[in-house]
Amino acid sequence: MNILERDFYARPTITVARELLGKKLVRQINGAKLSGIIVETEAYCGRADSACHAHRGKTPRNAVMFGRAGVAYVYFTYGMHYMLNLVTEEEGNPCAVLVRSLLPLSGQDEMQARRKRHGKELTNGPAKLCQAMAIDKSLNGWDLTRGKHLWVENYQSVPARDIVSTPRIGIDYAGEKDRKAPWRFLIRSVKERNTV
Numbered sequence: 001m002n003i004l005e006r007d008f009y010a011r012p013t014i015t016v017a018r019e020l021l022g023k024k025l026v027r028q029i030n031g032a033k034l035s036g037i038i039v040e041t042e043a044y045c046g047r048a049d050s051a052c053h054a055h056r057g058k059t060p061r062n063a064v065m066f067g068r069a070g071v072a073y074v075y076f077t078y079g080m081h082y083m084l085n086l087v088t089e090e091e092g093n094p095c096a097v098l099v100r101s102l103l104p105l106s107g108q109d110e111m112q113a114r115r116k117r118h119g120k121e122l123t124n125g126p127a128k129l130c131q132a133m134a135i136d137k138s139l140n141g142w143d144l145t146r147g148k149h150l151w152v153e154n155y156q157s158v159p160a161r162d163i164v165s166t167p168r169i170g171i172d173y174a175g176e177k178d179r180k181a182p183w184r185f186l187i188r189s190v191k192e193r194n195t196v
Helices: 013-019 108-115 126-132 176-180 188-194
Strands: 024-029 032-045 072-077 081-088 095-106 150-153 163-166 184-187
Touching: 013 032, 013 081, 013 095, 024 095, 032 108, 081 126, 095 108, 095 126, 108 126, 184 188
Parallel strands: none
Antiparallel strands: 024 032, 024 150, 032 095, 032 184, 072 081, 081 095, 163 184
């Protein structure tokens, strides 16, 4: 295992969001190891970013974002979905990267059993990948550098020419400047193949 260390996360959020592409997200549960290549991310850049959960300050829900880098921020939305974010930058600066899509590597049968889906529908969205990999609020605040339960491994480096950036999705509540910020990152070949 080549687990990403805290220094990887403790950098500018946009840099981390781009460099997470090609890395391997790993979930260990009930003796099974589920994993996938991260192929889509979104950056959320602290209190100045009106799309960020911490824009209006610290709450019980977003408190993890104000902590140290390299920790999972898992939240529940729409009364039915979990979303996985990876906390970035220095303590007190509430920034994180949303993991939006994966290409499954291992444990696909178990993922399919959880999702009742297969193919590109298995993990091509933030709620879908959380359901497939059994990521829920029990992992909120989990230290991703520990190498247990949930972590990220170095796997591939994606050249800049193979990365597409677009505005983020589902942030109609944010200010115009933040809605238009090109802080969603995808691997070009995956976007063209799957339109994730």
